[in-house]
Amino acid sequence: MNLDAFAGCLSSASCLITQTSAGLIIGMLLFLVACGVTLIFGVLGVINFAHGAFYMLGAYLALTAYQLTDSYLAAVLCAAAGVGLFGVAFDRLFMSRVYNSNVLMxxxxxYAFVLILDDAVKMIWGAEFQSMGMPAAFALRPLHVLGGLVPPFYVFLVAVTIAIAIALGGLIERTLFGKIVRAAAVNRQMVSALGINTSLLYASVFGLGALLAGAAGALAAPVRSATPGMGVSILIESFIVTVIGGMGSIAGAFTAAVLLGLVRSFGSIGFPLFTDGLMFGLMVIVLLIRPQGLFARRSA
Amino acid sequence: MAHSGFGRPGRRSVLRAGLATGATLALPFVARGASKQPIRIGQPSILSGRIAQLGISSRNAAQMVVDAFNAAGGLDGRTIELISRDSKGKPDEAARVVRELINNDGCQIILDSEASSGAFAVQEVVRETGTLCIHADSETTSLTADPKIRAANAFRCARQVLHDSIVGGSYAAGIAKAQGLKRWMTCSPDYVYGRDSSSEFLDYLKLFEPSVEAVGATWPKLFAPDYTENVTRILETKPQALYSALYSGDLVSFIDQGNLYGLFDQVKFFAINMADYTTLHAVKKLPAGIYSCNRYLSTFPATKANAEWSAAYDKRYSVLPLNWAWQNALAMQFLVEAIRKTGSDDGKVLAGALRGMTVESPFGAKGTVTMRAEDQTIVDYAIGWGVTIPQAPFVEGMEPADWTVITARETEWKKQKGWA
Amino acid sequence: MRATSREALLALLACAVTLLLAAALGSKPLIDTLMRLAIFGLYAVSLNILVGYTGLVSFGHAMFFGFGAYAFGLLMQTGMTSLPAAALASLALSAVLALVVGALCIRLADIYFSFLTLAFQMLLHAVILSWVGLTGGDQGLQGGIPRPRFLGINLADPWQVFVVTMVAFFASLLAIRTILQSPFGYALRMVRDNAPRAAALGLPVQRYKLAAFVIAGLFGALAGILMALYVSGAYPNFAFWTLSGEGMFMIMLGGIGVFLGPVLGAAIFLLLNDTVTRFTEYNGMVMGVVLLVVVLGLRQGLLDVVMARLRPR
Structure with a gap:
């Protein structure tokens, strides 16, 4: 523990700026992955344990697309679309068969797909870790804000993530599709009885969740090297975000992600050896006091 | 061999006794048939998951030596068969795989290409079975230095954290003195290797240059995707120099994310594991002026033999060798030379030959590497530090380490620990 | 009671046959395989007390496997305890851990229960990794686990380790079977099938769940102790989520609804793992496909299928 450093940081503007922005950045990247998990759970009532593997697939697709086109935008779009399609196929061919089974199935x-995808990536892209490198447009010097440092690439990432969060919120709260999705989350028989094709609905929600995971993998690719098996640590973190925020709640995931980001960035100053413990600890406390999470609609 | 407890000789020893009897009865064809049996060497390693590279480059390098030995006629026509098997990075699975290699596949020798936790598990198995074993990838000092963990039938043919720390500390002390770097910080992965490496590096840095002070440490988790909190923590502490034991993909991510904050313009960066080819190639924007130890470089030592070995490896596998590759090539070379010298495949006989053995090697500081008899680990391998540049050969100004300094400090360290 | 004594006889017989067979064949690979089967079989059966009989999908069961292994290894490495004392003490500690963690977890339903158990397991894993001074961190307990003689038994001798493991395995199976066939065991099934009804009938549902959690944790820890003895060490992956996942895999392969299903599942899992590893480094690919076929094709474990066929309709 290093409480002096912690207090020192709280009383310095430059430290506050740097750490708060770092917390936001960490949080946004967490949210980008976690929102897919929470969306799928909110509507389908299914925990997509393969979400980390989707994230990995997104990173690798982006890598290849970037090498072919030399365009970061194309890389992100390809990865998002590719993983989204993969998600639809995964849902139709496999997950849909166990929607009515128990959690174990x-x-x-x-779990089977995590194993398969890790090895498939190793077969296709090789066992060596790979790195995309920073696209030229973002290879800029960090901005100075009141003495604190903020990298332009992260400003872009935060902006994109917030845009995605707003779009997703709008889609669920304001559109017809959103209404149906919300209705399906409450009572799927009723929605089906109204003549809405629930299979299509589920596939599109699952595909959307997968698309978000793929986009997250692609967006982070310039700063995170890719290896087979990279999805696991991401998965655990996004579960923590989902659970704390309340499963199924986009707003909850957003809040929890920012909260965790700040815990990590300030925790690294005050408790450098225990930032992970802080995250798990927070999750345990939330689950015990408010099991349904901070923002959940469902009760646990 | 010390298999005991099953109350009867194993099938293998019965077989061997029978064959020996056959040989003494002067039945030449039986004897020849027996001697044509390959010498089996089992290689437990990590061939899948995040560090599959470790196992793949270990296997590649060992196989090259085996093929050369077999092509040269083997041991009177007996070839070596290398059986590599995946432990998936799980120590209990490593233990199982080694047992299987020994008991089921009839391996007489184990070339252990496991990372550290696996190596400790393998060590316990061979301690029980008495099988000859060379650890080729574990760099943890205690594996051979701690008398409680050491085993008479187990050797290590890999670099050692303590050696690296002494060399790193002394090199960094020189630069600290020349450039007036007083405030140091560390950023190493939060597990045993990272912690040992950081604390021993700082110990020797302070020993060689007492004016430096450690102003802080930050500990990213192993395989962490995000280093933002560590980067900003370093920026906040404002050290003049930074030491890191991060490696491979983690180091690449850290550099990419540090670049965003202009971190490497503000601190002198000492990354002990930078100079390994995959890492150097993967960093798209390698900052100039990172100080690094050689993991493996085809240009250090700058000899013809070293460049040729690297080129041969590259030609065969279409990839440049890594640190794990030279260690396994050397380990296999030690075995092959011991087999040739003694004309035997018996573990005890070979172990006797290995103790204190010196071989000519492209990876030697002065052209040879020795398997030190007292603690059965290698010395005189090439270690040096240099500065990165963004294009090939990636590192320049390599300063080779002085092995008399290393061994003197090492002896002192062991005395402090009560191990010597 | 008669059923119990018949099962005791069966367990005794099976144990004796296994030991005699192993002694007659004297094959080390066989003995290694049987030991691992006993360890993982017991682990899977203990997990199935929760998953199959109580309807609690714990995703953190490896927590007890790892805790048992570490507690036992650390106690033995102090050199102050005898082997049975260390084993009993680690079991007692594991029971306390299970009681505390269980009391917190069973308050939650379904997926939330799974998550909380997972979180506690990851917390334990994080502690093992970062408390290097005690646990050796990621490198595990180093230098082997000493095995002083006790009651004339010498566990430095691999054959005797084998005998002790087998006896512990069959005795544990018998104990778990007895518990599950008792009125308590039937109460657990009622909790699984319809908890509100069980509560309406006056059953203290939460207390039953907690008891099941502690019993499962206890036998999971015993499996961990046997593992520590077998590999002469303890490693962080004993408490990692992948082992919890593999436990589910084993149960699913063998059968959830049949007592010995998880043992069969463990056997298939190990056989599959060992065979596949001999031929390819793409172990995950093969295991993943097999798992998919079992889950989506059979929709239940092998023994479940067999029993469903055998059972008169």
Whole structure:
């Protein structure tokens, strides 16, 4: 523990700026992955345990697309679309068969895919870790804000993530599609009885969740090297975000992600050896006091 | 061999006794048939998951030596068969794989290409079975230095954290003195290797240059995707120099994310594991002026033999060798030379030959590497530090380490620990 | 009671046959395989007390496997305890851990229960990794686990380790079977099938769940102790989520609804793992496909299928 450093940081503007922005950045990247998990759970009631593997797939697709086109935008779009399509196929061919089974079956189907995808990536892209490198447009010097440092690439990432969060919120709260999705989350028989094709609905939600995971992998690719098996640590973190925010709640995931980001960035100053413990600890406390999470609609 | 407890000789020893009897009864064809049996060497390693590279480059390098030995006629026509098997990075699975290699596949020798936790598990198995074993990838000092963990039938043919720390500390002390770097910080992965490496490096840095002070440490988790909190923590502490034991993909991510904050314009960066080819190639924007130890460089030592070995490896596998590759090539070379010298495949006989053995090697500081008899680990391998540049050969100004300094400090350190 | 004594006889017989067979064949690979089967079989059966009989999908069961292994290894490495004392003490500690963690977890339903168990397991894993002074961190307990003689038993001798492991395995199976066939065991099934009804009938549902959690944790820890003895060490991956996942895999392969299903599942899992590893480094690919086929094709474990066929309709 280093409480002096912690207090020192709280009383310095430059430290506050740097750490707060760092917390936001960490949080946004967390949210980008976690919002797919929470969306799928909110509507389908299924935990997509393979979400980390989707993230990995996104990073690798982006890598290849970037090498072919030399365009970061194309890389992100390709990865998002590719993983989104993969998600639809995964849902139709595999997950849809266990929607009515218990949690165990769903976990096992996803677990099988984690194993398969890790090896598939190794077969296709090789066992060596790979790195995309920073696109030229973002290879800029960090901005100075009141003495604190903020990298332009992260400003872009935060902006994109906030845009995605708003779009997603709008889609769920304001559109017809959103209404149906919300209705399906409450009562799927009723929605089906109204003549809405629930299979299509589920596939599109699952595909959207996968697309978000793929986009997250691609967006982070310039600063995170890719290896087979990279999805696991991401998965655990996004579960923590989902659980704390309340499963199924986009706003909750957003809040929890920012909260965790700040815990990590300030925790690294005050408790450098225990930032992970802080995250798990926070999750345990939330689960015990408010099991349904901070923002959840469902009760646990 | 010390298999005991099953109350009867194993099938293998019965077989061997039978064959020996056959040989003494002067039945030449039986004897020849027996001697044509390959010498089996089992290689437990990590071939899948995040550090599959470790196992793949270890296997590649060992196989090259085996093929050369077999092509040269083997041991009177007996070839070596290398059986590599994946432990998936799980120590209990490593233990199982080694047992299987020994008991089921009839391996007489184990070339252990496991990372550290696996190596400790393998060590316990061979301690029980008495099988000859060379650890080729574990750099943890205690594996051979701690008398409680050491085993008479187990050797290590890999670099050692303590050696690296002494060399790193002394090199960094020189630069600290020349450039007036007083405030140091560390950023190493939060597990045993990272912690040992950081604390021993700082110990020797302070020993060689007492004016430096450690102003802070930050500990990213192993395989962490995000280093933002560590980067900003370093920026906040404002050290003049930074030491890191991060490696491979983690080091690349850290550099990419540090670049965003202009971190490497503000601190002198000492990254002990930078100079390994995959890492150097993967960093798209390698900052100039990172100080690094050689993991493996085809240009250090700058000899013809070293460049040729690297080129041969590259030609065969279409990839440049890594640190794990030279260690395994050397380990296999030690075995092959011991087999040739003794004309035997018996573990005890070979172990006797290995103790104190010196071989000519492209990876030697002065053209040879020795398997030190007292603690059965290698010395005189090439270690040096230099500065990165963004294009090939990636590192320049390599300063080779002085092995008399290393061994003197090492002896002192062991005395402090009560191990010597 | 008669059923119990018949099962005791069966367990005794099976144990004796296994030991005699192993002694007659004297094959080390066989003995290694049987030991691992006993360890993982017991682990899977203990997990199935929760998953199959109580309806609690714990995703953190490896927590007890790892805790048992570490507690036992650390106690033995102090050199102050005898082997049975260390084993009993680690079991007692594991029971306390299970009681505390269980009391917190069973308050939550379904997926939330799974998550909380997972979180506690990851917390334990994080502690093992970062408390290097005690646990050796990621490198595990180093230098082997000493095995002083006790009651004339010498566990430095691999054959005797084998005998002790087998006896512990069959005794544990018998104990778990007895518990599950008792009125308590039937109460657990009722909690699984319809908790509100069980509560309406006056069953203290939460207390039953907690008891099941502690019993499962206890036998999971015993499996961990046997593992520590077998590999002469303890490693962080004993408490990692992948082992919890593999436990589910084993149960699913063998059968959830049949008592010995998880043992069969463990056997298939190990056989598959060992065979596949001999031929390819793409172990995950093969295991993943097998798992998919079992889950989506059979929709239940092998023994479940067999029993469903055998059972008169």
């Amino acid at each position: 769903q976990l096992l189907v996803c």
